[in-house]
Amino acid sequence: MPPGAVRRSIDWGKALPLVGPVVLLVLWDLVVRFGLIKAILLPLPGDTLATLVSGLLGGNLLTHFWVTLERTLLAFAIAAGVGMPLGIVLGSAERAYRSVEFLVDFFRSTPASALIPLFLLIFGISDVNKVAIAAFGAFLIVVFNSAYGVINARKQRVMAARVMGATRWQIFRDVLFWESLQPSFVGLRSAVSMALVIVVVAEMFIGSENGLGHKIIDAQQVMNVKVMYAAIMAAGILGYLLNVAFLFIERRVVHWSGR
Amino acid sequence: MNAVLNAPVYADVPRQPFRPGPSGTHITIRGLTKYFAGWPLYENFDLDIPKGKITSVFGPNGCGKSTLINMIAGLVPIDAGEILFDGKSLKDTRIGYVFQNYREALFPWMRTIDNIAYPLKLAGFTKAEVDRRMQELVASFDVKFDLNRYPYELSGGQQQTASIMRALAPRPEVLFLDEPFSALDFEMTLFIREKLQEVFIQTGTTMMLVSHDLEEAVYLADHVLLLTKRPTSVADLLVYDDPRPRTVQTLTEPSFVQTKKKSLEIFQREVRK
Numbered sequence: 238m239p240p241g242a243v244r245r246s247i248d249w250g251k252a253l254p255l256v257g258p259v260v261l262l263v264l265w266d267l268v269v270r271f272g273l274i275k276a277i278l279l280p281l282p283g284d285t286l287a288t289l290v291s292g293l294l295g296g297n298l299l300t301h302f303w304v305t306l307e308r309t310l311l312a313f314a315i316a317a318g319v320g321m322p323l324g325i326v327l328g329s330a331e332r333a334y335r336s337v338e339f340l341v342d343f344f345r346s347t348p349a350s351a352l353i354p355l356f357l358l359i360f361g362i363s364d365v366n367k368v369a370i371a372a373f374g375a376f377l378i379v380v381f382n383s384a385y386g387v388i389n390a391r392k393q394r395v396m397a398a399r400v401m402g403a404t405r406w407q408i409f410r411d412v413l414f415w416e417s418l419q420p421s422f423v424g425l426r427s428a429v430s431m432a433l434v435i436v437v438v439a440e441m442f443i444g445s446e447n448g449l450g451h452k453i454i455d456a457q458q459v460m461n462v463k464v465m466y467a468a469i470m471a472a473g474i475l476g477y478l479l480n481v482a483f484l485f486i487e488r489r490v491v492h493w494s495g496r
Numbered sequence: 497m498n499a500v501l502n503a504p505v506y507a508d509v510p511r512q513p514f515r516p517g518p519s520g521t522h523i524t525i526r527g528l529t530k531y532f533a534g535w536p537l538y539e540n541f542d543l544d545i546p547k548g549k550i551t552s553v554f555g556p557n558g559c560g561k562s563t564l565i566n567m568i569a570g571l572v573p574i575d576a577g578e579i580l581f582d583g584k585s586l587k588d589t590r591i592g593y594v595f596q597n598y599r600e601a602l603f604p605w606m607r608t609i610d611n612i613a614y615p616l617k618l619a620g621f622t623k624a625e626v627d628r629r630m631q632e633l634v635a636s637f638d639v640k641f642d643l644n645r646y647p648y649e650l651s652g653g654q655q656q657t658a659s660i661m662r663a664l665a666p667r668p669e670v671l672f673l674d675e676p677f678s679a680l681d682f683e684m685t686l687f688i689r690e691k692l693q694e695v696f697i698q699t700g701t702t703m704m705l706v707s708h709d710l711e712e713a714v715y716l717a718d719h720v721l722l723l724t725k726r727p728t729s730v731a732d733l734l735v736y737d738d739p740r741p742r743t744v745q746t747l748t749e750p751s752f753v754q755t756k757k758k759s760l761e762i763f764q765r766e767v768r769k
Binding site: 407496 | 569570571590591592593595597600601602603604605614615618619646648662666
């Protein structure tokens with residue numbers, strides 16, 4: 238090393254999150270190359286990634302990606318728009334919440350996919366159906382979390398507002414609503430994941446011409462495994478990005494969370 | 497707030513005529529009764545809190561020191577009795593309250609300055625009035641930190657300073673302090689204690705201070721209220737009238753030592769009972 242040169246130590250700590258994916262890809266590659274799994278069931282990771290990238294860069298995978306995203310966001314918007322106000326109102330009237338608690342818990346525990354046939358009867362085989370059932374599943378999660386956010390609001394903050402002479406409405410507007418935001422956001426984040434799950438399932442099994450779910454089942458039917466895996470990965474990317482986006486928004490809005 | 501809940505069945509016994517406290521009384525408590533899980537915590541409890549003085553409340557664990565000020569401040573409902581402020585009920589009285597746990601008392605979604613101004617906005621002050629009052633508060637507390645920060649960005653002592661400023665913002669007639677120093681380190685405790693004394697000298701606001709530190713209780717007090725074990729009654733009410741501002745020297749004055757010693761004796765007598 239020439240004198241005076243600064244030796245840069247590489248910060249390996251930052252590379253740690255990459256270890257898992259790289260190991261997985263290498264294992265995947267080896268398993269296929271050595272014929273442990275037939276290439277007809279599992280294509281090489283390089284080929285799959287190439288299909289994924291070309292598909293998302295203007296190929297028709299991108300169209301399916303947007304369709305699924307649109308349905309998910311629409312279902313989520315309905316769920317959040319109705320669920321959050323309703324949850325907050327129910328939570329601040331605890332007796333009202335107790336009277337519907339069983340229903341919320343019951344339907345929250347019922348797999349939403351089990352209700353697909355029911356929704357088929359009501360909405361028929363339509364785009365509305367997919368959005369409706371996803372919105373329903375997400376809605377219950379939002380209501381539950383928002384209501385509990387209000388119910389579990391820090392009692393001392395409520396007392397502080399009361400001792401300063403706040404009315405019931407002012408306590409609701411200035412304390413309970415804000416207190417409920419953090420748990421509400423937890424609910425919103427789970428709700429968007431739930432909406433995506435249901436949308437993809439609905440796209441698979443409720444006659445659909447587009448969407449990632451449709452693409453996956455379509456490719457599987459004709460044993461086009463490269464496209465199938467690429468579509469699965471696209472769905473994974475979509476879910477991951479939605480989660481990251483919501484975490485970002487949550488940190489911005491509920492800036493006091495965890496501090 | 498002072499409505500009689502769970503009214504006793506013998507309610508038709510004629511009520512005792514109201515007995516006002518001696519002159520200079522601010523808060524009169526008459527026949528205060530409070531049950532916890534079927535056991536009396538306070539039963540027919542009478543007390544007069546003087547106006548323009550600091551009254552420290554001290555007593556054995558579980559005797560309901562905090563419950564007492566919470567009942568007076570209307571945060572805990574009472575089972576029977578009457579609490580009047582200069583003859584008025586609580587709803588006609590402006591009060592301030594400082595909690596022990598400042599983290600859960602301030603609103604983290606508001607900037608510190610908005611936290612302090614919050615009671616003024618509730619009281620319907622105009623923007624100009626709020627600004628003027630805030631300037632006064634900042635000046636009298638000699639605030640050295642940035643009030644535009646959120647509470648969670650401040651140190652514990654700064655947060656508790658902000659809590660006290662918030663409680664004092666609407667110029668309350670009575671200020672309640674529930675162990676305001678317990679969650680602070682020693683340095684901050686000394687600092688805020690001095691601030692509190694300064695504010696008291698400036699404004700002469702009636703204060704009720706719950707403390708578990710006898711030295712602190714006596715140091716700040718004009719009156720030391722010593723309570724018994726439950727069912728709680730007044731063990732003694734000591735007057736401590738060394739001049740203010742009190743300083744570190746005060747702690748070694750014979751009158752201070754004497755009052756503290758007497759308080760401790762009464763306390764120990766009550767604990768052993």
